Amino acid sequence: MADKKRNFEVLQNRAINKSISFSKEERKELGLQGLLPYTVEKQETQVERVMESIRRKAFDIEKYILLSALQDRDERLFYKVAIQHIEEIMPLIYTPTVGQASTEFSHIFRQPKGFYITPEDKGNIRKNLDNWPEEDVRIIVITDGQRILGLGDLGANGMGIPIGKLALYTACAGIPPNQALPVMLDVGTNNEDLLADSFYIGYPKKRLEGEAYMELVEEFVLAIQDKYPKALIQFEDFLTPNAFGLLHKYRDRVLCFNDDIQGTAAVALAGVYASSRITKIPFSELKIMFLGAGSAATGIADLMVAAFMEEGLSEEDARKHLWFVDSKGLVVAGRERLKEHNLPYAHDFEEHDFISAIDAVKPHVLIGATGSPGTFTQEVIEHMTSINERPVIFALSNPTSKAECTAEQAYTWSEGKAVFSSGSPFGKVIFKGKEFYPGQGNNAYIFPGLGLGALAIQARIIPDELFLVAAKTLAKLVTDKNISEGALYPRLTEIRSLSLSIAIAVAEKAYELDIAGIEKPKDLQQFIESKVFDPKY
Incomplete structure (x- = not known):
């Protein structure tokens, strides 16, 4: 009886279960005869069946629940589906659907x-x-x-x-x-x-x-x-x-980091680097304004200070390129009750509301990290367009319902001039016959590769230098085709190869900083690749 129970538990173990992909030999060896239908199916066919089931669902939250159940019963199939259809699956297992899933988590709870x-x-x-x-x-x-x-x-x-x-x-x-x-x-x-x-x-x-x-x-x-x-x-x-x-x-x-502060900073910095290829304004000359002064916005600014300093600026001069607007207006020196993380960016300047701050500072890049939808109004976009030939607009708040503006709004209100990116995905936009493919400034471009690189060489800590090299690596991987379509990030379909490139760059930097916990392998790329999980049966 114990053996029979153990045999059946093979089908309940998400790490080893293959469902009807178990071969005839495996079924005999594991005592699974009679527990599975006749067909021995290729994993690819199972992937197709899962995708058909997902596409039948009317609501994204239903798709989330389906994928969560799949992860519980067949881990390798779940990841095979996710990898092969990453552009369709990522918005379901993370933003924006994870926002609804988290809101309703207690009501859709199935398994701990x-x-x-x-x-x-x-x-x-x-x-x-x-x-x-x-x-x-x-x-x-x-x-x-x-x-x-x-x-x-x-x-x-x-x-x-x-x-x-x-x-x-x-x-x-x-x-x-x-x-x-x-x-x-x-x-x-x-x-x-x-x-x-x-x-x-x-x-x-x-x-x-x-x-x-x-x-x-x-x-x-x-x-x-x-x-x-x-x-x-x-x-x-x-x-x-x-x-x-x-x-x-x-x-x-x-060994730790905060993704909202540091991961968001790296992906935003990579997008700003890439935007210079469209605007033709050198990074060292950019003025950047943030709407929102919380952890995400400040984290981006802190990493950008390091990036400006690499361009030869002093820390003081670097901070002068970065401006913050919060619910009370432009963050300036002398304002009462400023939070500690805002003080370095409180410049000697007159007070302004958001719109007049844009006119006074004349930023090239506007980054939203507010969590407040619709704060990039038509007036805001039009003012950015009036002072920039190609205004750079980052609406980074997640999920989609919290974005400062939509891609369509940015392109329409700027007469197609905006260089737009967002935290959650937006689809293709056609404006006056031109197609735009807005890139998503998704932290998934940074943290998985950074984590892979740091773990592979057993880094002891994760300093900002690792996020800076990750941002630079990602920006270099943006193709001319991406740029021609108005996208500041590569296609998500390439995310595994992108993550590997970032992991290698991060590991190299860790050795340079002497924070690696193991001796450097002769072939670092091969060593890191050997650590990668393959979901193939």
């Missing part, structure tokens, strides 16, 4: 995934980690759910984000899925609707804050260092003060 930490686990996090079945975890994405995309405090529903991000690590760069651990730091929620929701699966109390919160994070980090000392920790969707606080606390202590 990942590791949960609540205040009641204080003192037992390391012990609880022993319950996780994998012994060689290398990549961890953790959120506390307080600032999920542009959707705000979603509490434990935010687990959808680590699950989605880790799926992209595997699909886009080939990090083995058994090495991935999604973590929900469930310290409660201040979202009254969730607390009143009878289906809510999270810790049903107000958020833990202050010293008690930091102590719980510290216990988690120490527990990971003990249990999984080679693991990279990615902080994701934390409220701005905590995002900066945790990054500054741990960046020089452990």
